[in-house]
Amino acid sequence: MNFIKTTEQTSHYDHLEKMSVKELLTNINKEDKTVPDAVEKQIPQIEVLIEEIVPKFEDGGRLFYMGAGTSGRLGIVDASECPPTFGVPYDMVIGLMAGGDVAIRKAVEFAEDSEEQGWKDLQKHKISEKDVVIGIAASGTTPYVIGALKACNENNIITGCITCNKNSPMSEVAQYPIEVIVGPEFVTGSSRMKAGTAQKLVLNMISTSVMIRLGRVKGNKMVDMQLSNHKLVNRAIRMIMEEIPVDENTAKALLNEYLSVRKAVKAYHGKRQ
The missing domain is CATH 1.10.8 (Helicase, Ruva Protein; domain 3)
Structure with a gap:
């Protein structure tokens, strides 16, 4: 299958520096409005992945998010919000990022280029068949993530992914790929924009739906939330x-x-x- 990085294609807009602030905001917002529709098309794929995660949790398993750059940070944010929101242990949903915790604030050069490091990071957490690993990469080409997913497959660990390109190398590796195709970014190649928004929306859907299915919400309320302020x-x-x-x-x-x-x-x- 042909693989074209739509996230790297040239923006539909040009001469951005000549736009007024209002024009910039209006056009960014115009592009952002397309993201929920792109996510909606992937609901069937998101559903089947969630149906795999819930029984793993019920059996004492964990969920790992793996990514680099913006994608890695988004996974860490979603993982870190599960304990205060739903009262679950901090090691139930875990976000791992190429370059480690230092990379959350400052880019670590070439950290995402190692195809072995992702699996090594998972092994530090004693990864097992009870767990589920979701790779996050807008491009769908991040070696750190792809290598980890390959190793998981070899060790009978369920794998999923969230990407914004069709037929990417990561999607070919993941057992349950989610491909939210948002098209070229307003600023060419700046996948922290629409692609990042799409990934955040999908992560919200996964963690929230899983926790509801696990009984962590009653009616519509966070009855297990931590009383931290x-x-x-x-x-x-x-x-x-x-x-x-x-x-x-x-x-x-x-x-x-x-x-x-x-x-x-x-x-x-x-x-x-």
Whole structure:
């Protein structure tokens, strides 16, 4: 199959430096509006990957995101938001990035070019058949990610990927590829723009849907969220008041005692029975 990097194709816009600020914003926004439609076309592919992840979690497995540059950072962001949002352990969803933690803030030269390092990084976490690994690369050509996915396949570990090019080398390796084709970027080759937005949307869909299927949301509320600041504590108090017929002081007392919306509500119903 032919492989053309649409993420590297020339922008539909030219002479950007001559545009007014309003023209720049309007045109960037015009391009951004196309991203959700591109994601929608991949819902069937996202669904089958999620259906593979849920039972792995139920069996004690973990989810790994792997990427480089913007893609790696997006994976780390999504992984880091799962514990505070859903109350899961910090080692349940793990983001790995070429170049390590240093690369989160500052690019590490040539870190993504090693086809062996990704698997080495996974081995540090004692990767096993219980786990799932999702590679993230707008280009679909990152050696760090592709090498890791190949090694996972050889070791009976489920693999998926999120890319923004059709028929990429990464898609050929991943068992469950997700290809969100967003076309050329407003600034030619700047895949932190539409491609990055597309990847973020897909990551939101994967982690949120998986956690809901695992029972980490009740109704539409984050009943297992960590109470890490006053805003979240106040939100938790309101959630308890909406769930059971108590006043604010009682809700606050229940939350202080059980330190969890779910546990507070469960304890209240238990005492009423």
